[in-house]
Amino acid sequence: MKTKHPIIVITGATSGLGQLAAMELAKRGAYLILTTRSKERAETTRYKIKEIMPSAKIEFFYGDLSLLSDVKRVGLEIAAAYPRIDVLLNNAGLHAFEQRVTSEGYAEMIAVNYLAPWLLTHTLQSSLIQSGHARVVNVASEASRNHGTLVLPDDLTDITPFTARGSSPIYGKTKLLNIMFTGELARQWRGTGIRVNALNPGFNVTGLGRELWFASVLERMLTFLHIGDPRRGADIITRLAVDSKYGEVSGGYFNVGTGASIVPIHPGGDEAMQNRLWIVTKQLMKDHGVLD
Secondary structure, three states: OOOOOOEEEEEOOOOHHHHHHHHHHHHOOOEEEEEEOOHHHHHHHHHHHHHHOOOOEEEEEEOOOOOHHHHHHHHHHHHHHOOOOOEEEEOOOOOOOOOOEOOOOOEHHHHHHHHHHHHHHHHOHHHHHHHOOOEEEEEOOHHHHOOOOOOOOHHHHOOOOOOOOOHHHHHHHHHHHHHHHHHHHHHHOOOOOOEEEEEEOOOOHHHOOOOOOOHHHHHHHHHHOOOOOHHHHHHHHHHHHHOHHHOOOOOEEEEOOOOOEOOOOOOOOOHHHHHHHHHHHHHHHHHHOOOO
């Protein structure tokens, strides 16, 4: 599809930071391609965006990002409909407070937070290259500093049960993987015209964990106290997606607020470990049958 507007794909755009970023990008004239599981949430999001930008162009693609087969299908559908994509925002993520294993045999948090953006990005590679100046933006987190011990390739297939107390290091590990993927992808795709960067959106009330029974009450309290304003997280996402300041940098990890570069905790910036992660992830995808 030909359009003069930047074509931007966003995962996790029907709530939280992703929805706020989608609204801001719509105001800047973006043609939005949003992924979601729920038609109800899609229509609510469409209404919110149209309310502030009636002329906004929005298309939804439906799939479950915890399933690699769905990620592949959705990616192929988007690529077929849009042979040129200017920005991919890998925003979808979750902090699970108990272990859930997908029907494909992966831990849900690893599947959604890391494997899904890895596979979707690769599935959309040809469309991103056609832009000539595309950007991939990965939402990571400084929660990565609490990642426990990284063990490859075991961590990608670990389905050991955990409790709410033990969930934080696993969530942090998924965000560490996002940072490492960003660094390696930037090198692998050097010369394609695609810039790849990650960001820390800061503490946001929208990311407190939908699974905590008191999350909605706590969110209202923190919002009242002006703590964890999600607009700050959405701002750095938007800036990395479209601001000229980040148009030529690749492989970076940037902070909420100032937009300054962050040095990730080890082994986040270790090129040998980044490459190792790349190799084992690629093999996993091939073994699963979603990568040639």
